[in-house]
Amino acid sequence: MKIIQPTSPSDWEKYLALRYEVLREPWNQPLGSEILADDSTSLNAMIIDAQGDALGVARLHETSPGVGQVRCVAIKTMQQGKGLGKILMNYLENEAIKLGLREIILEARENAVPFYESLGYKITKKSYLLFDEIQHYTMEKEL
Numbered sequence: 001m002k003i004i005q006p007t008s009p010s011d012w013e014k015y016l017a018l019r020y021e022v023l024r025e026p027w028n029q030p031l032g033s034e035i036l037a038d039d040s041t042s043l044n045a046m047i048i049d050a051q052g053d054a055l056g057v058a059r060l061h062e063t064s065p066g067v068g069q070v071r072c073v074a075i076k077t078m079q080q081g082k083g084l085g086k087i088l089m090n091y092l093e094n095e096a097i098k099l100g101l102r103e104i105i106l107e108a109r110e111n112a113v114p115f116y117e118s119l120g121y122k123i124t125k126k127s128y129l130l131f132d133e134i135q136h137y138t139m140e141k142e143l
Contacts, residue, residue, distance in 0.1 A: 001055065003047050003091050014054040015046050022074035027131045036072070043099075045091050047084055056084040060092045060104075068092075068101040073112075089119055096143060103142050110135040 006015040020034040036042075042061040046054050058073040070092055075084050096104055107127050108116050117123075121139040128136050 001047060001049055003045055006044055006046050015057050018054040018057050018076060019072050019074050043095055045088055055079045056088050058088045058092055060096055066102040068096045068104050070104055070106040085115060103140060105140050107136045108139050113137055
């Protein structure tokens, strides 16, 4: 198991397929809705297994000087609860520090709030309702 940043078309296909499978498909969202306009300029991370299959994905981008935002954290359903999310978040936080970022913000789904709290993130406000059913919370962490 290792973390890579997707570069090849094959990497991107696996990266986006997992993002769709976990974050969009269960809510009957159209294929393509997992793609974000700034994916190509964000720092994207993917955990792969020995066969090169995607087990987890996440991304980081700078939103303002010194502040980064983590988005689209997704762990393959059968791999959830095994520490992969923590590995991805630690990787992104270390990369953020290298980029000179001092703070990370994110919009956590309600069911993921305890996970982010365990990593030191704090809720700053109740945020938006995705797909009319998934409550999100803005969370922040100083690096």
